[in-house]
Amino acid sequence: MEALEGVSAEVARIFAAKHQRRQDLARLPYPEKVQAVIELQKLAATILRTRGKVVKPWSASSPRRVFDRTGI
Amino acid sequence: MKRTLEILNELEREGAFSRYAIGGAMAATFYTEPVLTFDLDVFVVLSRGTGQLISLAPVYEALRARGYGEEKQTVMIEGVPVQFLPAYNALVEEALDQAREIDYEGVPARVLRAEHLIAISLQTGRTKDRARVAMLREQASLDLNLLADILKRHQLEEKWKLWKE
Numbered sequence: 163m164e165a166l167e168g169v170s171a172e173v174a175r176i177f178a179a180k181h182q183r184r185q186d187l188a189r190l191p192y193p194e195k196v197q198a199v200i201e202l203q204k205l206a207a208t209i210l211r212t213r214g215k216v217v218k219p220w221s222a223s224s225p226r227r228v229f230d231r232t233g234i
Numbered sequence: 235m236k237r238t239l240e241i242l243n244e245l246e247r248e249g250a251f252s253r254y255a256i257g258g259a260m261a262a263t264f265y266t267e268p269v270l271t272f273d274l275d276v277f278v279v280l281s282r283g284t285g286q287l288i289s290l291a292p293v294y295e296a297l298r299a300r301g302y303g304e305e306k307q308t309v310m311i312e313g314v315p316v317q318f319l320p321a322y323n324a325l326v327e328e329a330l331d332q333a334r335e336i337d338y339e340g341v342p343a344r345v346l347r348a349e350h351l352i353a354i355s356l357q358t359g360r361t362k363d364r365a366r367v368a369m370l371r372e373q374a375s376l377d378l379n380l381l382a383d384i385l386k387r388h389q390l391e392e393k394w395k396l397w398k399e
Contacts, residue, residue, distance in 0.1 A: 184267045184372075184373065185373060187267035187268060188265070188266050188267045188373040188374075190268075192263075192264050192336065192338060193235075193236075193338060193339050195263050195264070195267075195268045196235050196260070196263070196268075198268035199260070199263060199268045199269070199270065199271065202268060202270045203270065203272060206270055217272050218272070218315075219272075220235070220272075220313050220314045220315075221312075221313030221314075
């Protein structure tokens with residue numbers, strides 16, 4: 163991760179933790195990432211519906227265990 | 235998505251196309267954190283008879299025969315909207331040829347290599363391609379020698395330098 167100028171140690175620690183979390187997500191097995199994408203679609207669909215845009219989350223199903231680990 | 239990949243494998247075996255690989259955001263997601271997308275981009279090498287034009291029509295026909303209908307520019311296959319993209323230039327043809335073989339919950343499939351995804355993104359050049367390149371650079375384990383070779387052969391080195399700044 164690139165060094166950030168002008169941020170406090172606390173904010174730098176938060177950014178570092180976020181960076182680490184993204185790296186952890188990148189290392190998940192692909193089927194778990196696919197399931198995470200479907201959950202993101204559901205979240206986005208709800209938001210987009212309020213703007214009048216209808217999108218359909220995939221109906222492909224997989225185990226839900228990923229969410230315990232990713233928090234998505 | 236497992237069942238979707240099984241259908242794609244069936245189509246390949248039956249000759250609707252000679253080869254396929256996942257591209258776009260879902261290919262990037264193989265190497266990075268999950269990225270929001272609503273389509274599964276599938277690049278295909280189309281089978282071509284003598285004197286025939288390259289067309290996705292045989293793919294759509296094979297899918298219609300199985301009961302999978304077209305929705306806008308995609309075909310809904312087992313709950314997943316699949317966007318078929320014929321290999322449209324030398325870079326995409328190479329990417330398909332060298333796509334990575336994967337196992338998805340017991341189903342064989344192919345995903346474009348991260349290095350080819352970067353090259354295709356550079357070539358396409360949209361804002362979201364720039365974001366994809368940044369994410370792949372940050373999170374994917376890249377073969378830098380392979381990437382340099384691809385970028386050189388497809389005249390993408392200058393753009394790569396610009397996007398890295």
